[in-house]
Amino acid sequence: MATTKITDEEVLSRYPAVLINRDNLEHYRGLLQRKLLINRCQDCGRWVRPHWPSCPNCWSTNVRPTEVSGKGTLYMFSLVHQGAPIPDHDFSTPVPIVTVELAEQEGLRYLSTMVDTPNEALYIGMPVRLVWTERDGNPAPAFRQAGA
Amino acid sequence: MAPSSKMKDQVAIVGIGATPYTRAMVATPLALGLEAAKLAIHDAGIDRRDINGICGGSTEIRRGGPGHMAVQEGLGLGEITWCLDASLGACVIHTAQAIFAGACDTALVVQAYMRYTFMSASARNDLFLGRAGDAGATGASRQTVGGDLAERWAGTAESYAAWGQRYMHEYEAPREVLGMIAVNNRTNAARNEAAALRTPITMDEYLNARMIREPLGLLDCDYPVNCAEAMVLTTAERARDLARKPVYIHASSFGQTASGSSYYEGARSWTATAPWVAMRAMWPRSDIQIDDIDLFFPYDGFTPIALAWTEAAGFCKPGEAYDLYRSSWLEDENRLKLGGRTYMSTNGGSMSHGRMGGFNYFTESVKQLRGEAGDHQVPGVKTSLLGIGSYYHDPIATVLRAA
Numbered sequence: 001m002a003t004t005k006i007t008d009e010e011v012l013s014r015y016p017a018v019l020i021n022r023d024n025l026e027h028y029r030g031l032l033q034r035k036l037l038i039n040r041c042q043d044c045g046r047w048v049r050p051h052w053p054s055c056p057n058c059w060s061t062n063v064r065p066t067e068v069s070g071k072g073t074l075y076m077f078s079l080v081h082q083g084a085p086i087p088d089h090d091f092s093t094p095v096p097i098v099t100v101e102l103a104e105q106e107g108l109r110y111l112s113t114m115v116d117t118p119n120e121a122l123y124i125g126m127p128v129r130l131v132w133t134e135r136d137g138n139p140a141p142a143f144r145q146a147g148a
Numbered sequence: 149m150a151p152s153s154k155m156k157d158q159v160a161i162v163g164i165g166a167t168p169y170t171r172a173m174v175a176t177p178l179a180l181g182l183e184a185a186k187l188a189i190h191d192a193g194i195d196r197r198d199i200n201g202i203c204g205g206s207t208e209i210r211r212g213g214p215g216h217m218a219v220q221e222g223l224g225l226g227e228i229t230w231c232l233d234a235s236l237g238a239c240v241i242h243t244a245q246a247i248f249a250g251a252c253d254t255a256l257v258v259q260a261y262m263r264y265t266f267m268s269a270s271a272r273n274d275l276f277l278g279r280a281g282d283a284g285a286t287g288a289s290r291q292t293v294g295g296d297l298a299e300r301w302a303g304t305a306e307s308y309a310a311w312g313q314r315y316m317h318e319y320e321a322p323r324e325v326l327g328m329i330a331v332n333n334r335t336n337a338a339r340n341e342a343a344a345l346r347t348p349i350t351m352d353e354y355l356n357a358r359m360i361r362e363p364l365g366l367l368d369c370d371y372p373v374n375c376a377e378a379m380v381l382t383t384a385e386r387a388r389d390l391a392r393k394p395v396y397i398h399a400s401s402f403g404q405t406a407s408g409s410s411y412y413e414g415a416r417s418w419t420a421t422a423p424w425v426a427m428r429a430m431w432p433r434s435d436i437q438i439d440d441i442d443l444f445f446p447y448d449g450f451t452p453i454a455l456a457w458t459e460a461a462g463f464c465k466p467g468e469a470y471d472l473y474r475s476s477w478l479e480d481e482n483r484l485k486l487g488g489r490t491y492m493s494t495n496g497g498s499m500s501h502g503r504m505g506g507f508n509y510f511t512e513s514v515k516q517l518r519g520e521a522g523d524h525q526v527p528g529v530k531t532s533l534l535g536i537g538s539y540y541h542d543p544i545a546t547v548l549r550a551a
Contacts, residue, residue: 012279017295021176021276028296049414053179056224056406059186075413076317078309079362086297094362097297097306099413109413111298124317140297 006032014138024051026065034132034139037065038108047105070130071146072100075109079119086113087136094119100128100143115142159244163192171270173277177260181214182222185258189223194254197226201252203243205233205259214258217541221406228252228404229429235259251401305369305450307412309361311539312452315418316363319467323363326451327354328473328484329492330367330499333448335483337496339524344373344502348482368451370498377504377511393518393551399434400546401426403537412540423453423460423535426545431462434547438462442529443516444490445509447536447543448497457535461545463487490533491526506536510548517550 011029012020020028030037039048041055042062054061079094089095096119102108114122115133127146132139165187167180175183181204189196202225204216214222216231230252232242243255262280301307312326331351337343349367357365387394403426405415415421431437438461446457455469463486464472476486484492495501495512502508513532515521530550537543 008275012275015295018299020279022173023176023179052182052222053176054182054222056222059223076310076314078306078313078364079359080306081359081361083306083361084300084304094359097300097310099310107414107416111301111413113297124314135297 023053027051030065030067031139031141035067036070036110036130036141038068038102038104038110039063040066047102047108049108049110068102068104068130071103072110072128072130072143073103074122074124074126074128075099075101076124077122079122088134089113096122098122098128098143110141113142115144117143117145121145155244155248159247163188163190163194165189165191173262173274173280176276177213177262178218178222181219181258181260184260185214185219185223185256188256196223198254199225199256200228201230201243201246201255202228203232203234203239203255203257205235205239213262214260216258217404219256219258220404225406227425227429229401229425230255231402231404301412304361306361308450308452308539309364310413311415311418312368312450312455313363315452315455315467318418319470321467321470323355324351325470325473326364326368326455327351328477329448329451329454330354331482332484333493333497334367334500335481336491336494336524337500340495340501341523343496343500345371345496345500364450364452367499370449370503371500373502373504375502375504377507379510379514395514395517396549396551398436398531398547398549399430400544401429401433403427403429403543403545404541415539418456419459419466421456421539422537422541422543423456423539423545426537426543427457427460427462427535430545430547436531436547436549438533439487439489441490441531441533441547443494443513443526443532444486444492445494445497445506445513445532445534445536446492447506447509447538448493448499449503449506449538451499453538454493454497456539458486458492461533461535463490494521494524494526506534509534509536513548517548 006029011025014032015028027037039051041048041060042064043060044058046055046057048055048063055063077096077098079096081094082091086095096114098112098114100110100112102110128143129146131142131144133142134140165184167183202216202219204214204219215233220228230246234242239257243257246252247255331349331354334349338346338348354367357367359365403422405420405422405425446454448454458469459466473484476484478485486492495508516526516529517532532548534546
């Protein structure tokens with residue numbers, strides 16, 4: 001892993017199709033370093049999604065992108081047979097698009113996909129953990145069954 | 149007709165807030181909008197929970213500006229019963245009218261602007277202004293589908309499939325609960341000469357239809373068509389002098405929860421979505437209550453949305469729609485009559501009449517309540533309940549009534 005800082009310009013060039021801005025820049029810089037960073041309010045402790053520039057709970061602007069544990073459970077999901085393209089996937093097997101409820105806070109949700117877990121094994125409530133794959137030339141978060 | 153002066157002195161501005169004006173893009177339009185909103189709320193000396201109306205906007209919505217949904221969620225506001233994105237002077241007057249109309253009591257107006265790259269060469273050199281400008285040019289938004297899988301559900305319909313799955317898991321309901329909506333709507337479309345899909349379907353055909361995004365298949369989805377419809381609205385007083393039998397908007401409300409700005413998976417639960425807010429806010433404004441409703445039109449972009457509207461309206465408790473639909477099914481007519489009284493989606497809905505964003509529910513209601521629905525007229529109907537919109541943004545609940 002590179003130890004030199006990834007520049008703002010590099011973040012933008014690595015995600016040409018994303019509206020990178022000052023509110024979400026650190027999140028995407030984190031992805032490039034294989035870190036899932038979610039804003040956390042330093043005053044009241046709430047985790048904040050999406051990348052609001054301030055805390056919806058206490059209005060503090062002291063929100064800091066913070067690495068999550070990577071643990072969670074499946075809240076709900078859809079197996080997509082056809083739909084908007086996903087880099088490095090085709091739909092020959094339905095693609096699981098999953099909502100993970102992250103362990104850090106009830107209702108803190110992150111949308112992702114699964115790896116190394118057959119579609120037939122997925123169920124609401126399944127414990128999952130974060131792993132890193134690659135998508136479109138960038139590191140990309142995904143989840144697999146925890147304990148497997 | 150002379151302009152009405154009923155509104156004179158009836159609405160007041162009680163708080164203001166502004167950020168510094170800068171050339172460099174030091175913060176997103178959203179961050180600036182939120183900051184200005186907080187200043188205005190502090191200036192007014194009110195509690196944020198007093199706010200039940202929002203007009204967001206300026207032209208920066210697509211580029212991450214302070215639209216009304218983002219304002220609601222970013223400020224942690226409560227339930228909203230009037231909302232709009234508008235700009236220039238209109239945003240203030242829309243808001244004043246809404247307050248005068250009683251749609252909300254206390255409303256926040258937020259506007260933010262940015263330096264467009266096409267206005268200034270030096271703006272182009274600002275890293276973030278440039279990317280925002282590119283996003284505007286390509287039509288991408290913060291909810292782009294291709295760039296980040298985690299943002300996918302604002303640009304696809306997959307969240308409705310997942311919520312349908314979550315519903316069936318939580319309430320132990322089978323897919324047939326969605327299938328009954330599909331079969332009902334197709335049966336009604338078969339009676340409607342204007343409908344695009346008129347061949348009746350069976351539950352077996354519904355269950356075996358091609359899977360699109362599990363658990364939703366082809367017959368869970370609306371039917372895209374090229375079409376246009378229009379309506380003219382005026383005052384009740386003027387309507388009395390016009391040729392057509394008026395249909396009155398008896399009661400209405402918007403509904404919105406802090407769950408849908410760009411992360412549609414973030415709604416707290418099945419019942420913490422906008423249809424529940426809209427219906428809950430609408431019923432107290434209505435002399436006509438659910439037992440008086442002759443026709444019901446729940447938006448059916450996808451079957452789980454119509455399911456949510458059915459429960460949110462109060463035809464049954466959350467999770468009980470399957471029992472309701474089964475006890476309401478007319479075998480001889482192959483369609484629903486809720487509670488033995490209320491036909492549902494008599495035009496065939498978005499799924500079988502055609503995808504018009506629910507606008508055709510209004511025009512169908514007008515036809516039925518005027519008695520002009522021809523071969524598919526339901527005799528003697530006088531009231532219509534509409535729930536139109538997604539789980540997330542701008543849905544409305546309204547009761548229409550015949551003259």
